[in-house]
Amino acid sequence: MSEKTISKAVIKRLPRYYRYLGELRLQGVKRISSGELSDQMQVTASQIRQDLNNFGGFGQQGYGYNVSFLFDEIGKILGVDTRKNIIVMGAGNMGQALTKYTNFRSYGFDIIGIFDVDPNLVGRQVNGIYIQELRDVKMFVESHHVDIAVLAVPKEAANTTAEHLVELGIKAFWNFAYTDLQLGPDVVVENVHLLDSLLSLSYGIKNHSNQNPVL
């Protein structure tokens, strides 16, 4: 399997395939044709075949895809087979909501620490995890294996916080702060810019009558 040649566009679609295959597996579906998957995902069957062909011969003419096998293989490509430790920076609304989101655990993600500067928050528990002082993050990172830092701090604090964590060796950030991070090329950042998303929806409302839905 030559993962290196997979295009960015395909990779962006992988989590969605993973989600649909996971649902099918839960429903007890053993195999599915690209046509059936196409109906459910509202993607053309040929796109599905092309995308999944990147990962070798999962599909067989006249048989379709083995749901469970394909689910596992895509899971491996996404790294779900390796558990990852997460710390959450910022115990405000979003930081606490994410820490309480137990669903992540079943996909291999464990939140092991949460940090804030607010003395009113430090010492409280969120989902069984004590909120620690921000200044203690260095000690924590040095004594725990941390794969991902969630940035749920105000945008003004986001870059400084991230740079500090990069110095401590953290190379992956899930960024909820409403700003883009300026970090080095060896750092991976995935942004969740909620307001960008809400503004896209707002644009959609205004311009929907002009659009020709393609389906």
Added chain:
Amino acid sequence: MSEKTISKAVIKRLPRYYRYLGELRLQGVKRISSGELSDQMQVTASQIRQDLNNFGGFGQQGYGYNVSFLFDEIGKILGVDTRKNIIVMGAGNMGQALTKYTNFRSYGFDIIGIFDVDPNLVGRQVNGIYIQELRDVKMFVESHHVDIAVLAVPKEAANTTAEHLVELGIKAFWNFAYTDLQLGPDVVVENVHLLDSLLSLSYGIKNHSNQNPVL
């Protein structure tokens, strides 16, 4: 201004332009060249010029862009100049976190209602708004103007909840449930699939050494 001809790709980038221009305006910057904006946004200057040319002659050779004017114009295109009322379906962690997120208000979005089925939550206040019973949403929607429904319900309940709201006349959904909605073509949906995003990050961690950062 012929908005109808703007490509989807440009539209996807608009909220980010809006964000950067808003920052510049806050910093008191009056005008900016495409080159300077390019450095900050890490997009090529020619892309910026092409994108912004869609909205008429905002940039002038040797002068650059009028920050405040361009910010306002993009804001109008995104619909920020028309206030929008939002209801939040689901008063769990995510629903409550979003309801507490006061930043949306300054961009024209007002959360005016929050609903849940859980009797332990109904009657409590979130950010000054009483959590109401889900079955009261019909009366609420009939007596209030509602532009957007946030779906922060479990995925199993997402489609039924959305369909019910579509019947009540709501045509825009900000979907946080971990499932895609099957609604009609006259309905606008913007998804925030957190696990998809986290899995993309996970892929990035695993494959980062293979990637050539393009800058």
